[in-house]
Amino acid sequence: MAASLVDKVMKGGGFWPAAPAFLYLVVFFIMPMAVLLAFGFVPIQRGTVQSANFTLEYLFDVLTDDLFWRVWWRSFYVGVLSTFFCFLFAYPLAYIHTLVGRRLQMVILILTVAPLLTSALVRTYAWLVILGGRRGVVNAVLMDLGLVSRPLRMLYSDFAVIVGMVQIHLPFMILPLITVLSSRDRKLEHASLGLGASRVRTFFRIVLPMSMPGIIAGTTIVFALSYTNFIIPQLLGGGGYTTVAVQVYEFIVVILDWNKGAILALLLLVSCFLFVLMITLAGNRMMRWTEAKA
Amino acid sequence: MPIEVADINKHFGKLHVLRDCSLSIRDGETITLLGASGCGKTTLLRCIAGFETPSSGKVVLGGEDVTRLPPNQRGVGFVFQNYALFPHMTVAENLAYGLRVRRADRSTRKAKVEEALALVSLTEFADRYPQSLSGGQQQRVAIARALVLRPKVLLLDEAFNALDAKLRVAMQIELRKIVKQVGITTICVTHDQTEALTISDRIAVMSKGQIDQFATPTEIYDTPTTAYVADFIGAANVLPAELAAKLPSLGARGSREDRMIVIRPENLTVRPTKGSEPLAGTIAFARITGPSVEYEVEAAERKLRVLVSRADHDMLDIGTPVALDVDKADACVAVSGSVEGSA
Numbered sequence: 001m002a003a004s005l006v007d008k009v010m011k012g013g014g015f016w017p018a019a020p021a022f023l024y025l026v027v028f029f030i031m032p033m034a035v036l037l038a039f040g041f042v043p044i045q046r047g048t049v050q051s052a053n054f055t056l057e058y059l060f061d062v063l064t065d066d067l068f069w070r071v072w073w074r075s076f077y078v079g080v081l082s083t084f085f086c087f088l089f090a091y092p093l094a095y096i097h098t099l100v101g102r103r104l105q106m107v108i109l110i111l112t113v114a115p116l117l118t119s120a121l122v123r124t125y126a127w128l129v130i131l132g133g134r135r136g137v138v139n140a141v142l143m144d145l146g147l148v149s150r151p152l153r154m155l156y157s158d159f160a161v162i163v164g165m166v167q168i169h170l171p172f173m174i175l176p177l178i179t180v181l182s183s184r185d186r187k188l189e190h191a192s193l194g195l196g197a198s199r200v201r202t203f204f205r206i207v208l209p210m211s212m213p214g215i216i217a218g219t220t221i222v223f224a225l226s227y228t229n230f231i232i233p234q235l236l237g238g239g240g241y242t243t244v245a246v247q248v249y250e251f252i253v254v255i256l257d258w259n260k261g262a263i264l265a266l267l268l269l270v271s272c273f274l275f276v277l278m279i280t281l282a283g284n285r286m287m288r289w290t291e292a293k294a
Numbered sequence: 295m296p297i298e299v300a301d302i303n304k305h306f307g308k309l310h311v312l313r314d315c316s317l318s319i320r321d322g323e324t325i326t327l328l329g330a331s332g333c334g335k336t337t338l339l340r341c342i343a344g345f346e347t348p349s350s351g352k353v354v355l356g357g358e359d360v361t362r363l364p365p366n367q368r369g370v371g372f373v374f375q376n377y378a379l380f381p382h383m384t385v386a387e388n389l390a391y392g393l394r395v396r397r398a399d400r401s402t403r404k405a406k407v408e409e410a411l412a413l414v415s416l417t418e419f420a421d422r423y424p425q426s427l428s429g430g431q432q433q434r435v436a437i438a439r440a441l442v443l444r445p446k447v448l449l450l451d452e453a454f455n456a457l458d459a460k461l462r463v464a465m466q467i468e469l470r471k472i473v474k475q476v477g478i479t480t481i482c483v484t485h486d487q488t489e490a491l492t493i494s495d496r497i498a499v500m501s502k503g504q505i506d507q508f509a510t511p512t513e514i515y516d517t518p519t520t521a522y523v524a525d526f527i528g529a530a531n532v533l534p535a536e537l538a539a540k541l542p543s544l545g546a547r548g549s550r551e552d553r554m555i556v557i558r559p560e561n562l563t564v565r566p567t568k569g570s571e572p573l574a575g576t577i578a579f580a581r582i583t584g585p586s587v588e589y590e591v592e593a594a595e596r597k598l599r600v601l602v603s604r605a606d607h608d609m610l611d612i613g614t615p616v617a618l619d620v621d622k623a624d625a626c627v628a629v630s631g632s633v634e635g636s637a
Contacts, residue, residue, distance in 0.1 A: 190345055191378035195392035195443065196366040205391075209382050289382040292423035 037269075040262035047258065058259040062267065068247075075243040075268070078158070079227030079275075082165035086173040086222045087215070089166065094177035094214075095207075098184075112174045120168050124235045127164045131155045131236070156238030164232045169225050173218035180214030181207075209286065216283035220276050227272055244268045295356035295446035295479050296321045297342070302351030304337055304503075311337050312348070313503045319496075324473055324480040325508075326490040328526070329500035335483045336451055338500070342481060343372050343449050356446060366395075371440030371478075373450040377432050379424035385411070385435050386420040392443045410442035413472060430461045437469065441476060448473065450482045454489055466492045487527050491515075499523045521629050524556040531557045531598045535628065540572040543620050553628045559601035561625050564589060564616040571617035577610050593618060 008016045015022075040058055043050040062068050097108045115123060130137045131154040139151040154160055184207065192202040230245040237243075242250070244264055251261030297319040304312035312334045319325055327335040340346040342353055344365035353361045360368050380388050389407045398406070411417045414434035424432055433453060440448055450469075454462045470493050473480050484490055490497045491511045498508040499522070507519045518524035521532045538544055538555035567574060575593025582588075587609055589600040598618065610616065620626060 185378070187374050187376065187378040188380060190365075191372070191374060191380070192391070194343065194345070194365045194370070194372040195439070196395040197391070198366070198395075201395065206380060212382075287382075289423050289425075292381075292425045 036262055037266045039258050040266050044258045046256070058263045062260060062263045071242050071247055072244055075227055075245065078161055078165065078233065078243060079223050081162050082169060082226035083219055083223045085162065085166045086170055087219065090170060090173035090177055090218065094174055094181050097178050098182045112171050116171055121231055123168055124164055124232055127160065127236055128155065131160050131163070155236065156241065160236040161233050161241065164236045165226045165229060168232065169222045172221045172225065176214040176217035177211065180211045184210055212283060212287050213290070216279060220279050223279065224272055224276055227275065228268055297447060297479060298354035299342065300352040300354065302338065302341055302348040304341060304346065305349045311503050315505050317498055317505065317508060319479060319481070322477050322479055323495045324470070324482070324493060325496045325498060326482045326484055326494040327498050327500055328484055328487060328490040331485055333500045334503040335500050339449055339451055339481060339483045343370050344368050369446045371443060371445035371448045373436045373440050373453045375452040375455055377436035379432060379435055381423065381425055384421050384423055385416065388424065388435060389439050389442050392439065406442055410438040413441065414438045429457050430465055433457065433465060437472065446479065448478050448480045450480070452483055454484070463492070469493060499526060516625070517627050518556055518629055521554045521556065524629060529559050529599050531559065531562065533557065537594055538626070541618060541620050542572060544623050544626055553630060556627045556629055557620060558625065559588065559599040561621050562598065562600040563602065563619050563621055564591060564600050564610065566610060566614055567617040568615070573618045575616055575618060577612050577614045577616060580609065580612060591616060591618065
């Protein structure tokens with residue numbers, strides 16, 4: 001019996017080879033997540049479940065709280081703006097990557113991937129040093145050049161958080177864009193120019209719509225990462241800067257209110273799924289042509 | 295619109311791709327640039343289209359020097375090798391693209407697109423995406439997309455390559471009809487000699503970046519000016535003049551030492567022989583090609599091709615000693631140059 005099960009996993013077709021990974025995910029990812037989310041619907045005190053009575057009280061509390069909506073709004077616009085700026089910086093770079101010679105392509109690719117070799121936490125700390133107080137790199141340069149007389153207050157603001165998010169998530173936008181742009185058919189651009197279109201028009205009517213699969217992939221990843229990021233707002237936003245992710249941490253680790261923490265985590269997860277779904281659906285509408293049979 | 299191509303040279307780095315190419319094409323004429331791959335034919339076409347700028351020389355369209363103009367200001371329609379249809383637009387949108395660029399209003403666009411689709415008989419495919427069409431249909435979309443703008447000149451780059459043999463001939467005839475109906479000056483590029491013979495009023499045979507000969511298909515076949523042209527169009531036996539002089543009926547014609555003599559296979563004859571002949575050989579291979587029989591004859595350390603009608607000829611066995619001669623001495627042409635690996 002046991003031997004035949006091993007056999008199925010090792011050699012069998014269909015679902016069987018995926019069974020170990022699936023089991024691992026269920027036990028160590030889905031079950032803990034389900035337990036955590038369930039905590040939002042039963043009374044808990046000091047880390048123990050008080051009774052098995054299902055209640056929507058905590059969900060209701062959170063949704064009627066103005067504070068929650070303010071915090072959610074911040075998570076949302078930080079996510080949207082980070083994604084937007086990532087796209088704005090990544091697209092030209094990915095486009096240039098396809099125009100330059102092999103050696104420069106390597107340089108761009110290495111510079112894009114290299115930051116991923118250091119931990120995001122370390123890079124976030126690096127931004128503290130760059131943007132921070134009077135002795136921060138930016139302020140020191142600006143003051144030495146005599147451009148400002150007093151150090152600018154850059155840290156602990158939306159600006160610092162978004163700068164950090166954009167830099168740290170940029171590779172996830174650049175890589176899918178490079179993939180889709182470098183596999184494009186240049187003949188289509190020649191055709192467009194030949195039909196009388198300007199370079200600008202060719203870019204917006206041909207290159208951009210055809211890179212939609214990469215745009216959707218990059219946007220989805222970067223938005224999901226930025227919207228739910230906890231470290232960057234925590235460090236670069238400072239003490240009073242809360243996003244939904246930061247609040248989850250505070251409720252569960254600091255205040256020990258697991259009920260609200262669980263509800264917030266649930267709301268963050270579900271809303272993130274919804275946004276990703278919306279981006280994908282909107283993208284699919286613009287990519288109906290990819291479904292036409294070859 | 296007449297086209298004048300004057301002394302075009304093109305260098306890519308150290309590579310000299312085009313050497314003093316000149317063509318003068320009459321209004322409404324269809325010509326073909328024919329040559330093996332790497333001979334520069336596509337580069338010359340791209341220079342005419344404006345996708346490449348020649349290193350020197352001029353391109354004149356209808357009296358206007360367009361050498362420095364970008365492709366979009368030349369009034370030239372281009373059909374790409376793999377058609378380059380926009381996959382994210384329907385057939386109708388593909389056709390309307392160029393009209394939109396020219397700010398044609400909606401009703402004009404609609405009328406012109408419909409007219410062009412009717413010309414290539416694709417009216418019912420207007421709302422399909424190009425990927426869902428067959429190769430031949432895609433090609434007709436590409437031609438319609440170029441023609442809908444009423445260009446003065448139509449350029450086609452290896453436009454029939456992607457089609458299978460049967461469809462290719464049908465589309466070549468189709469294109470010839472469309473082009474004559476619209477009356478547009480057309481330049482095609484191909485490496486396929488039968489395609490060139492089918493669609494062209496005149497053919498420019500190119501080799502190594504030069505135009506070897508620019509003439510009608512009949513002239514190219516009957517009176518090639520270089521050994522390369524003779525060999526490229528149809529089969530040809532290219533012999534050094536002193537060897538050709540040994541053929542009894544040809545004699546001393548064109549026996550200047552620096553020249554080569556082109557003899558078409560159908561112009562050579564064989565007869566069995568026992569005695570010593572001026573030019574003798576043995577049958578190395580024989581095959582029947584319907585109404586005629588083709589021999590490969592080994593003579594003077596060469597392989598010669600001979601094509602004779604079966605009607606007045608008994609087939610010879612392999613190994614038979616034969617004497618060679620020509621039918622019509624007039625049909626043998628003296629050319630310059632040599633051919634490597636001559637057929």
